[in-house]
Amino acid sequence: MSGMIMTLASIVFGKLGDRYGYRPFLAAGALCWVASMLASAFCTEVWQFFLTQGVLQGIASALVFPLIVAVPAQWFFKYRGLTTGMVVAGSSLGGAVSSLLLRAMLEPLGYKKTFIIISGIDAFFLIIAYFLIKERRPAGFKRRPIIWFDVTFFRDPVFWSLGFCFLFTTFGYLSPIFYLPSFTAEKLPQLSSFLAELPLTILNLSAASGRTLVGFIADRIGPVNALFVAVLMSGLTQLLIWTFVADYAGIMAFAVLYGFFCGCFLSLSPAVAARLYGSGRLAGLSGLLLMFNLPGNSTGAPVGGAILSASGGNWQAVSIYSGCTQIVGATVLLYARFKREPKVMTAF
Structure with a gap:
């Protein structure tokens, strides 16, 4: 629910931010996020979580995310990929750290106190972030009227090539993130719950470093080239490694490698669009x-x-589905790459 609402509402808030400035929307997003976390502490029914961590958090993310990923491109040109990667890497690092904090606090403090404390931590860092973020616009810049449906994009095959790259990539992106703890527990039932979930934490930490380092590489080889390589490697990692691993060392290796490449399409998308x-x-x-x-x-x-479920618990079917859809996404991107820059060895 949160992901769906964020995706849909980002279209609106991204355009409003370009028109009226980023700071009001960043403040509103911070308030919505803290309210959603604080309200979650008092939830007792499943439908209440759909409202707090689904609807409200989706709106909060939509208010913040498209603006946050656009800011580095205003400040940097030569290091645009690196800086955007560092910004988006914060979501992976924050996800890894917060999951460990939640696990450490839930048992001794209980659910309600844990979420109240997490709400305070989130509020503290969001206040700091609000005062650190600033737009940078060229002298004489005038904000344009909102064009809700810019037909110049929809008429451009390059736009559709990039869009369908994201479409297929996202379909294959979330399966390991959602199911890796279940996969680990099923393959190695003797493990504790902590060890079964640890690969997902390692995946998030690896994603933080991957988004930063791939962004750095993108400044050398070009963001479009880097996006192609990252999506292709993400798909191949699922297809050639996740399909065959069965021991804990192999699962950890997959978590590191897949984490390194899997989220780079999110951090590279602003640099590619720019x-x-x-x-x-x-x-x-x-x-x-x-x-x-x-x-x-x-x-x-x-x-x-x-x-x-349909395959009778065949994890290989899941990895083949996820890996192949990402490889299709990388292949679709080649049209945009060679339409704008036909030379193979050119940084683009």
């Missing part, structure tokens, strides 16, 4: 491109679960 279309409408374009993530965000992992 390379293809410039940075003037980047937040709005970033929100528009997130539209292609909606099907995968909402149904990618459930499709993997349905395949697992």
Whole structure:
């Protein structure tokens, strides 16, 4: 629910941010996020979590995410990929750290106190972030009127090539993230719950480093080239490693390698959009491109679960489905790459 709402609402808030400035929307997003976490502490029914951590957190993410990923491209040109990667890597690092904090606090403190404390921690860091973030616009910059459906994008085959790359990539992206603890527990039932979930934490930590380092590489070889390599490697890692691992060392190796490549399409998307279309409408374009993530965000992992059930618990069927869809995404991107820059060895 959160992912679906974030994807849809990002289109709106990204364009509003380009038109009216980022700071009001960042403040509103921070307030919505803290409210959702604090309200979650008092939830007692499942439907209440759908409202707090689904609807409200989805709105909070939509208010913040397309603006956050657009800011580095305004400040940096030469190191645009690296800086955007560092920004988006924060979500992986924060996910790894917060999951460990939650696990450490839940048993001794209980659910309610844990979420109240987490809400306070989130509020503290969001206040700091609000005062650290600033737009950078060229002298004489005038904010353009909102164009909700910019037909110049929809008429451009390059836009559709990039969009379908994200569409297929997202379908294969979430299956390991959702199911790796279950996969580990099934393959190695003697493990404790902590060890069964540890690969997912390692995956998140690896994703933080991967988004940063791949961003650094993107500044050398070009963001479009880097996006192709990252998506292709993400798919191949699932297809050639996850399909065959059965011991704990292999699962950990997969978590490290897949984590390194899997989320790079999120961190590279603003740099790729800026390379293809410039940075003037980047937040709005970033929100528009997130539209292609909606099907995968909402149904990618459930499709993997349905395949697992239909195949009688065959994990290889899940890894082949996820890996192949990402390889298709990398292949679709080649049109945009060679349409804008036909030379193979050129940084683009």
